[in-house]
Amino acid sequence: MERLKSAVPAELRRAAGEGTAAGLPTTTSRLLAFFDSLPLFHQVMRELADPELALCRKDKGRAVELKGKGNACFSRRDFSEALGFYSQALRHVPLNLDGTDADLVSAIYANRASTMHKLGLFKESLRDCDRAIAVSSNYSKAWYRKGMVKASLKNYSSAIHDLEVALSMEMTSVGKSNIEQELKLLLQKQENVNEVGTSDCDSNDADLPFAEQPQKVIIESISTPNKGRGMASTSDIPPASLIHVEDPLAAIIMKSSRETHCHFCFNEAPADVVFCPLCTIPIYCSKRCQKQAVGDISCNQDTYIEYDGHAMSLAKLSVTSSCKSPSSKLFAEHRHECGGAHWAAVLPADIVLAGRMMAQDIEKKMLYGKNVAISGPNLDLVHHYDHHSSANKLESQIYAIVLLLCLQNHYRSDLSWTEDSLSQLVLLIFQIKVNSIAIVRMKSMDGGPELTVNRGVSAAEGANMCSVEQVRVAQAIYATGSLFNHSCRPNVHAYFLSRTLILRSTEFIKSGSPVELSYGPQAGEMHLPDRQKSLQENYYFSCQCSGCSELNLSDLVMNSFCCPQRNCLGAISESTYYRSKENLVHVSLEGSYICKLSLPDVSKVGKDMEKVARALFGNSGVSLNIDPGCCMNCRSHIDVSSAAAKSHREVSKINRLKEITLLEKTLIPEALQSLKQVKKLRHPYSKALAQAEDTIAEAFVKVGDQEQAQKHCEASIQVLEKLYHPKHITIAHELIKLVSILLSLGDGASAAATFTRAEAIFSLYYGSHMEKILAYLGTLKRAVHCESTGACCQSTVGNDPHGSAE
Numbered sequence: 001m002e003r004l005k006s007a008v009p010a011e012l013r014r015a016a017g018e019g020t021a022a023g024l025p026t027t028t029s030r031l032l033a034f035f036d037s038l039p040l041f042h043q044v045m046r047e048l049a050d051p052e053l054a055l056c057r058k059d060k061g062r063a064v065e066l067k068g069k070g071n072a073c074f075s076r077r078d079f080s081e082a083l084g085f086y087s088q089a090l091r092h093v094p095l096n097l098d099g100t101d102a103d104l105v106s107a108i109y110a111n112r113a114s115t116m117h118k119l120g121l122f123k124e125s126l127r128d129c130d131r132a133i134a135v136s137s138n139y140s141k142a143w144y145r146k147g148m149v150k151a152s153l154k155n156y157s158s159a160i161h162d163l164e165v166a167l168s169m170e171m172t173s174v175g176k177s178n179i180e181q182e183l184k185l186l187l188q189k190q191e192n193v194n195e196v197g198t199s200d201c202d203s204n205d206a207d208l209p210f211a212e213q214p215q216k217v218i219i220e221s222i223s224t225p226n227k228g229r230g231m232a233s234t235s236d237i238p239p240a241s242l243i244h245v246e247d248p249l250a251a252i253i254m255k256s257s258r259e260t261h262c263h264f265c266f267n268e269a270p271a272d273v274v275f276c277p278l279c280t281i282p283i284y285c286s287k288r289c290q291k292q293a294v295g296d297i298s299c300n301q302d303t304y305i306e307y308d309g310h311a312m313s314l315a316k317l318s319v320t321s322s323c324k325s326p327s328s329k330l331f332a333e334h335r336h337e338c339g340g341a342h343w344a345a346v347l348p349a350d351i352v353l354a355g356r357m358m359a360q361d362i363e364k365k366m367l368y369g370k371n372v373a374i375s376g377p378n379l380d381l382v383h384h385y386d387h388h389s390s391a392n393k394l395e396s397q398i399y400a401i402v403l404l405l406c407l408q409n410h411y412r413s414d415l416s417w418t419e420d421s422l423s424q425l426v427l428l429i430f431q432i433k434v435n436s437i438a439i440v441r442m443k444s445m446d447g448g449p450e451l452t453v454n455r456g457v458s459a460a461e462g463a464n465m466c467s468v469e470q471v472r473v474a475q476a477i478y479a480t481g482s483l484f485n486h487s488c489r490p491n492v493h494a495y496f497l498s499r500t501l502i503l504r505s506t507e508f509i510k511s512g513s514p515v516e517l518s519y520g521p522q523a524g525e526m527h528l529p530d531r532q533k534s535l536q537e538n539y540y541f542s543c544q545c546s547g548c549s550e551l552n553l554s555d556l557v558m559n560s561f562c563c564p565q566r567n568c569l570g571a572i573s574e575s576t577y578y579r580s581k582e583n584l585v586h587v588s589l590e591g592s593y594i595c596k597l598s599l600p601d602v603s604k605v606g607k608d609m610e611k612v613a614r615a616l617f618g619n620s621g622v623s624l625n626i627d628p629g630c631c632m633n634c635r636s637h638i639d640v641s642s643a644a645a646k647s648h649r650e651v652s653k654i655n656r657l658k659e660i661t662l663l664e665k666t667l668i669p670e671a672l673q674s675l676k677q678v679k680k681l682r683h684p685y686s687k688a689l690a691q692a693e694d695t696i697a698e699a700f701v702k703v704g705d706q707e708q709a710q711k712h713c714e715a716s717i718q719v720l721e722k723l724y725h726p727k728h729i730t731i732a733h734e735l736i737k738l739v740s741i742l743l744s745l746g747d748g749a750s751a752a753a754t755f756t757r758a759e760a761i762f763s764l765y766y767g768s769h770m771e772k773i774l775a776y777l778g779t780l781k782r783a784v785h786c787e788s789t790g791a792c793c794q795s796t797v798g799n800d801p802h803g804s805a806e
């Protein structure tokens with residue numbers, strides 16, 4: 001894309017970059033005319049759309065080669081490697097609808113099934129057997145493997161049935177006699193053992209249980225003075241109420257999660273991933289997700305259309321539908337990206353997402369036979385086009401032209417377009433930038449509670465602390481979800497089941513109050529200037545939420561230094577706080593204005609924070625006129641840049657503990673020295689201190705000193721309780737770490753009490769979906785119960801109850 005950008009003449013670049021939304025039809029038409037005459041542009045389009053040049057086309061030779069590598073690994077019993085090669089072979093294998101490649105496809109599925117059987121992945125193995133059988137129903141090896149996996153699961157009668165089917169299909173005498181021997185053994189076992197029964201192996205394809213229903217309309221769209229439209233409650237909303245559930249208009253996986261998460265439901269991909277039948281880009285967790293994303297493959301046979309730059313006039317864009325069945329309710333969002341072209345793999349995710357929305361609109365219109373101009377989905381969402389940088393504007397116009405031509409490459413009919421079509425597409429791209437929501441998943445950073453729980457009471461070196469982090473896996477656009485404004489002190493929590501957005505109130509919301517979620521930044525987690533910067537850069541607005549319009553104690557202390565005077569709790573900041581005549585506090589950092597804040601009601605803060613607040617503001621109201629390096633209470637001075645540099649150095653030394661997997665005990669004393677220094681420099685309620693204590697707690701867990709780990713974990717929680725309200729989810733995550741430490745110490749009673757506290761907070765945020773989102777909670781709850789009641793607890797995690805694979 002850089003090549004195209006630099007080819008645009010300076011004058012046109014200026015016009016495209018500096019124009020407003022109203023001038024878009026003119027600038028996009030001029031850009032289009034310029035590209036039409038540019039051979040480089042036609043070359044780029046050919047590279048994006050020509051199946052011969054595409055990196056993502058199916059390749060039988062490559063599939064055979066990868067299968068061979070898998071076989072070699074399998075022979076030397078390197079099953080993990082073999083699994084990887086077989087999956088790659090399945091990614092590349094062509095799926096010819098005439099069946100010429102059927103044997104190859106079913107053989108790779110069967111080989112991957114055998115490999116997963118060896119690795120103890122029984123459910124996954126059974127699913128691959130079924131996939132092999134679906135392609136070649138009389139494939140003896142797949143029936144045999146299916147039977148053997150069921151035998152490992154002690155489901156003997158079903159296993160015997162499958163082996164009998166395999167026997168009836170086996171052509172070789174050696175093969176027949178092998179199966180007969182296994183059958184004999186199974187018949188004996190069946191007589192001696194009670195059957196266990198096999199659960200449905202296609203459970204991966206099961207639908208989401210979604211029992212809870214949102215309450216009746218309790219929110220409405222309102223107009224706000226400084227945030228545009230927003231949502232407000234129409235009645236009192238109790239905490240933990242489910243207030244909104246919505247599926248996206250369109251969604252797309254982030255590039256960083258392409259190999260680890262299903263491209264349709266965005267859940268973590270299992271070992272037996274399936275691939276797009278037409279290209280090598282997406283992976284899916286099940287055939288069900290594959291079908292929803294790609295559609296009915298038989299509809300897709302004629303999607304290979306070559307781009308012909310010479311024959312095609314850019315002035316005549318046209319589309320055609322590849323599947324005209326009026327009964328197909330669900331839009332197959334990957335289908336138009338397939339067929340040999342690889343633009344979907346190359347263009348940025350938000351552009352591909354815009355393509356999905358355009359394609360959906362085009363197909364909807366075609367389904368109902370409307371022969372109208374390409375107009376895009378016509379969303380009633382804000383875009384802020386005029387406030388974007390000229391680089392952003394030019395780039396998006398180029399992407400819009402490329403995208404429209406890629407779409408045309410797929411749909412070839414007489415659907416017309418006007419000058420407005422391109423400018424609408426540009427605005428759609430900007431609507432996506434402002435309104436799309438990141439779909440996140442919780443990821444265990446250290447293997448979760450399993451290891452800790454399995455190690456039991458005397459947790460030894462290398463144990464874990466149940467650290468989790470949120471990872472962005474996809475980006476989606478929701479019609480109503482996009483109308484919720486942001487607050488750095490949100491009263492609603494957003495989470496996702498599959499790709500469904502769920503919103504839940506985390507506190508009591510009075511009738512008529514704004515209902516706001518956090519787009520990411522939150523008070524207590526991020527400092528005010530960082531929050532403002534992040535929202536400006538990512539969402540293009542200057543935050544006017546309650547957390548950014550009232551002087552916030554956590555903002556005053558979280559990045560501050562401590563006063564050099566003994567017993568003074570006053571904080572020293574790097575920012576300037578200047579109280580103006582109108583009684584507002586103006587905040588600036590390094591000379592740059594950040595925002596204006598009103599004054600807080602000190603009596604409403606927690607007890608410990610009140611002490612700090614009184615120290616900061618004095619007893620006679622607020623007296624804030626503070627320079628960097630000046631104590632907000634007693635006006636003592638420190639050299640704040642040297643304190644910041646020293647603190648940074650010591651924190652970096654502590655953070656080295658995180659980088660080492662197998663920690664040596666000798667590294668910890670040095671870190672403890674650094675912690676002492678950080679405590680001398682930073683305010684006792686600063687975020688840096690909380691993080692340092694947490695890192696050291698984690699190091700003590702790793703070396704097996706749980707008592708020290710407990711001390712530092714509790715110290716970290718104490719600081720966080722000052723920065724957040726006591727029922728904030730961050731506190732719950734920290735409490736869970738403490739639970740795993742207390743369990744290792746064998747302190748069941750404290751673990752149970754701490755777990756109950758964490759669970760109460762989580763249920764505010766996740767309600768009945770708590771254990772679905774935080775999968776480790778169930779394991780931990782059982783362990784806590786066992787430890788606190790003294791009941792014998794045999795953890796099943798990591799211990800396969802059915803023994804090893806055959």
Ligand SMILES: C[S@@+](CC[C@H](N)C(=O)[O-])C[C@H]1O[C@@H](n2cnc3c(N)ncnc32)[C@H](O)[C@@H]1O
Nearest residue numbers: 227228229435482483484485486541543544545
């Ligand atoms: C996803 S939209 C929310 C709905 C939007 N207010 C509307 O009228 O359609 C995001 C935009 O809303 C506005 N907005 C949301 N939260 C805000 C806040 N805390 N302060 C200022 N503007 C906000 C900004 O213009 C932002 O780009």
